[in-house]
Amino acid sequence: MDDLYRELIIDRFQNPQFRGSLDPNDISFEDDNPLCGDHIRIDLRVGDDDVITEAAFDGRGCSISQASADLVVESVIGKTLAEVKNYTKEDVLDLLGIELGPVRLKCALLSLKVVKAGVYGLNVGEAGDDLIE
Amino acid sequence: MDDLYRELIIDRFQNPQFRGSLDPNDISFEDDNPLCGDHIRIDLRVGDDDVITEAAFDGRGCSISQASADLVVESVIGKTLAEVKNYTKEDVLDLLGIELGPVRLKCALLSLKVVKAGVYGLNVGEAGDDLIE
Amino acid sequence: MTTINQAPKLDIAKIRADFPVLQRQIHDEKPIVYLDSAATSQKPQQVLDAMDIYYQNTNANIHRGIHVLAEEATEQYEGARQRIADFVNAAKSREIIFTRNTTESINLVAYSWGRKNLNEGDVVILTEMEHHSNLVPWQMLAAELNFQLEFISVNETGELDLAAYKELLNLKPKLVSFVHMSNVVGTINPAKEIIRLGHEAGAIVLVDGAQSAPHIPVDVQDLDADFYAFSAHKMCGPTGIGVLYGKEEILLAMPPFLGGGDMIKRVELRSFVSNSLPHKFEAGTPAIAEVIGFGAAVDYLNSIGMDAIAAREHELIEYAHDRLEEVPGVWIFGPSADKKGGVASFTFEGVHPHDVSQILDRDGIAVRAGHHCAMPLHEKFDINATARASFYIYSTEQEIDLLAEGLYKVKEIFG
Amino acid sequence: MTTINQAPKLDIAKIRADFPVLQRQIHDEKPIVYLDSAATSQKPQQVLDAMDIYYQNTNANIHRGIHVLAEEATEQYEGARQRIADFVNAAKSREIIFTRNTTESINLVAYSWGRKNLNEGDVVILTEMEHHSNLVPWQMLAAELNFQLEFISVNETGELDLAAYKELLNLKPKLVSFVHMSNVVGTINPAKEIIRLGHEAGAIVLVDGAQSAPHIPVDVQDLDADFYAFSAHKMCGPTGIGVLYGKEEILLAMPPFLGGGDMIKRVELRSFVSNSLPHKFEAGTPAIAEVIGFGAAVDYLNSIGMDAIAAREHELIEYAHDRLEEVPGVWIFGPSADKKGGVASFTFEGVHPHDVSQILDRDGIAVRAGHHCAMPLHEKFDINATARASFYIYSTEQEIDLLAEGLYKVKEIFG
Numbered sequence A, B: 001m002d003d004l005y006r007e008l009i010i011d012r013f014q015n016p017q018f019r020g021s022l023d024p025n026d027i028s029f030e031d032d033n034p035l036c037g038d039h040i041r042i043d044l045r046v047g048d049d050d051v052i053t054e055a056a057f058d059g060r061g062c063s064i065s066q067a068s069a070d071l072v073v074e075s076v077i078g079k080t081l082a083e084v085k086n087y088t089k090e091d092v093l094d095l096l097g098i099e100l101g102p103v104r105l106k107c108a109l110l111s112l113k114v115v116k117a118g119v120y121g122l123n124v125g126e127a128g129d130d131l132i133e
Numbered sequence C, D: 001m002t003t004i005n006q007a008p009k010l011d012i013a014k015i016r017a018d019f020p021v022l023q024r025q026i027h028d029e030k031p032i033v034y035l036d037s038a039a040t041s042q043k044p045q046q047v048l049d050a051m052d053i054y055y056q057n058t059n060a061n062i063h064r065g066i067h068v069l070a071e072e073a074t075e076q077y078e079g080a081r082q083r084i085a086d087f088v089n090a091a092k093s094r095e096i097i098f099t100r101n102t103t104e105s106i107n108l109v110a111y112s113w114g115r116k117n118l119n120e121g122d123v124v125i126l127t128e129m130e131h132h133s134n135l136v137p138w139q140m141l142a143a144e145l146n147f148q149l150e151f152i153s154v155n156e157t158g159e160l161d162l163a164a165y166k167e168l169l170n171l172k173p174k175l176v177s178f179v180h181m182s183n184v185v186g187t188i189n190p191a192k193e194i195i196r197l198g199h200e201a202g203a204i205v206l207v208d209g210a211q212s213a214p215h216i217p218v219d220v221q222d223l224d225a226d227f228y229a230f231s232a233h234k235m236c237g238p239t240g241i242g243v244l245y246g247k248e249e250i251l252l253a254m255p256p257f258l259g260g261g262d263m264i265k266r267v268e269l270r271s272f273v274s275n276s277l278p279h280k281f282e283a284g285t286p287a288i289a290e291v292i293g294f295g296a297a298v299d300y301l302n303s304i305g306m307d308a309i310a311a312r313e314h315e316l317i318e319y320a321h322d323r324l325e326e327v328p329g330v331w332i333f334g335p336s337a338d339k340k341g342g343v344a345s346f347t348f349e350g351v352h353p354h355d356v357s358q359i360l361d362r363d364g365i366a367v368r369a370g371h372h373c374a375m376p377l378h379e380k381f382d383i384n385a386t387a388r389a390s391f392y393i394y395s396t397e398q399e400i401d402l403l404a405e406g407l408y409k410v411k412e413i414f415g
């Protein structure tokens, strides 16, 4: 198979490393992709200097959305909230290492939307596409 | 000029023979063509055995609608109401002696619609396209 | 195997030659395998030609012009209306109202008939297998007018529960609105019986024919449907044009929907008088070229024959069930093939439909993945999404073979 | 003569070659003289090609599909939206809502914005020169909600009486809705000033741009229009597609209009959540090929340049006034040529406009006769109908000469 279904994605989909939940947590946000019903919740614990110390995700959906969430969660650990606010679409695509059409892009970026909405302290329903541009 | 603007039509338009009104009358009906605002009123006097003894029209509009009214009114004099009920589109086109596209057909047949609606005793607004088929 | 399989064999190669898209190759010269006809069908060159010829020779605004182009355009537009009326056996061409699509057709009924006839406490019956187009308009209206929505339930095999329907009819619904053929489970519902029972209970009945008009012979008079909605783009026609069929006496009693040019008889500053049917419901410059293209599409379908098309698609769905059910992990949602049109929605164990669709796409195979605009049906069966292969006159057994092979590949990738 | 006449000369012969209809001959090989562009424009081959290429190569339903065709179709559709947004200088492409035509755009505002924001006793200001499309939707809504319609009067030369407008603004209207350029008298209204005054009085302002978007440069941000409506078919684009531009914050606050697929985020049996802009207002399968054709049409117009188009049409209308006013018995309705777009509506003493149009048609000259969907304006001036010649980029002085000659012929026939 080509680039698209890189082993990394299948592997992270089938054996996620950060699936779970954090209770208690400092930040928790969830949202879904209405196109396909993909759903992601991300929990964060935040330590001194706004540094993310622990992170976990849960959800359901396609390999791209779930692998992306696993990779995004891994990547935010050790980052400050300000750094996460600056995450872009490209950061996530770099993590995944693949190119995607517009529909799958939405799958890939759901976790970005969720983590940024959480970090910005948005309410449910306020997470717009501006977060993932 | 070709068949279309036969002298008959220009002549009847400019010098109508039955323009006017009948007061009193036995039947009077009026209607218009919403496409262009052509308007026709026809008055009839009906004698024994339902024979039309006198007829007149008034109205405004294009040469086809007005000439057609003049010719239709001329033609119904001496006919019975039953005969007028049987008038068809072809009868009017024969009187005019021309071929017409769909829009001008509506101009030509307005007088037919009016006279038939009157003879059938319809109320204003009840005159439908079934009268001129 | 049912008797309709006895229909005359179609020359599929000849049909395929009419569809330019099917000649296309993608992803390193793989032929395109288009299995997404339930979303929109491909268009034969004949339909494109009809629209080009119109634009290149007679383009003009219709109904009001006296010049040659306007008269020819009007004739072609109204001629297409007549042929589309004949296609579904409407009694009169003025019972055919042109809309953008099935969705607008249903909304027209909701806004015009619904707001006039539905009141607080009234009951409207839908089904659990409706497309969003036959749910959301009624939800919006129910929120405004406070009537009650009830749903005919769908059983495990994706069929309507007619006993439950009969129970619901005791509520004396004002309206029953249901899908003739499901775009998800493929079920062809017993429309004539549903309509008859609805009428007996005093209801007006609307049929969402988006999936039936393209695929099976439809006779609105035989069905006795009060309203029948369908879209050209799913039946070889262009985008941007759909139909609402309505019985004349019902349409006559309805207030207009959109206001503007052409739907009026006369206008003053503060009032207007509506035009006669069908113009009352066609405000503004209509989709003239698209209506003419739709006329060419029904000519095309008639040249093949709707009976033959239904029979052919039946062959295809039987074959597809056979081939897909072979693949371990594949589960086809809905009834057995004999109760269905040419739609196979399925899940694949351990693989999300999006991934199925994406991997198939790499081999040039186009299927759709998602909820297919029928979220409630998916929710009911606790499925987030399905992958859907759907067929039309140009589909082949070989394409279904490629689909099956593709699914084996999916299995391999996801271990 | 005004300064805009200084624009670069267009190569009209080259432009005409792009329009297949103009090559046609009718009535014994007379070339067609198409002077009915205000009703609908002719289409350049480039626009037809764009749609054919779409249908022949990438036809698919949009937004939800993962396969190549669906992704390409989505990109082309949304790409066209962006170019159309740029064409009227909308700040964001999601402020461009696709509808069937100007008429539907205005009805969308009436049904969605109007039913939410207008109440008994409120005031809505229109003008006496509106097209039925900008009258009837408000009449229908006023009958339902009992608000008050007021009309900016039109003076003898077919211009809006701005002093009367300022008076009306004391009524604190909720909405002002007016035509940018009249399709009858051709007047180009001072849109920016009308909008500014409306805003100062607290109103929302809708502009009917059906005749302006095709013919003059339009900048919705500079105008500060809240809504701007226009139709592709009058600007080299296909039938069946129009636009409602709306300011984002206003569109966001509006409830959906039509319910169905694509306009939802999620649906349950009894409730739904609306999708984001622009999808919230685009229910069901949209007019995909038509949007792509519309994109090609704005590309085509841009390649000529809207400034150059406006200047060229200005030349034509000056010339037309000169030539028509020569003909005894002809009276041109509306202001002098310097205040107009390329539309000349006229009466002919002793001859009904239908007869004028029909006699011209025998020479291949297409003009329109009637009330041009503006009955109240005709009533006000006590005219039943007018004949209208209207021009576009492909019109020529020679065609205007033929029109003038034709009118002399009319005079001869009617003695």
Ligand SMILES: Cc1ncc(COP(=O)(O)O)c(C=O)c1O
Pocket (backbone or CB within 6 Å): C261, C283, C284, C285, C286, D038, D039, D101, D102, D103, D104, D131, D133, D134, D179, D181, D182, D183, D208, D210, D211, D231, D242, D373
């Ligand atoms: C000024 C004006 N407004 C509105 C319309 C309606 O446009 P459409 O028929 O495309 O909806 C027209 C065209 O007929 C027009 O000229």
Ligand SMILES: Cc1ncc(COP(=O)(O)O)c(C=O)c1O
Pocket (backbone or CB within 6 Å): C038, C039, C101, C102, C103, C104, C131, C133, C134, C179, C181, C182, C183, C208, C210, C211, C231, C242, C373, D261, D283, D284, D285, D286
């Ligand atoms: C069953 C059914 N109803 C309604 C629709 C809506 O059709 P359209 O999008 O053409 O309005 C569709 C197609 O998407 C459908 O499959």
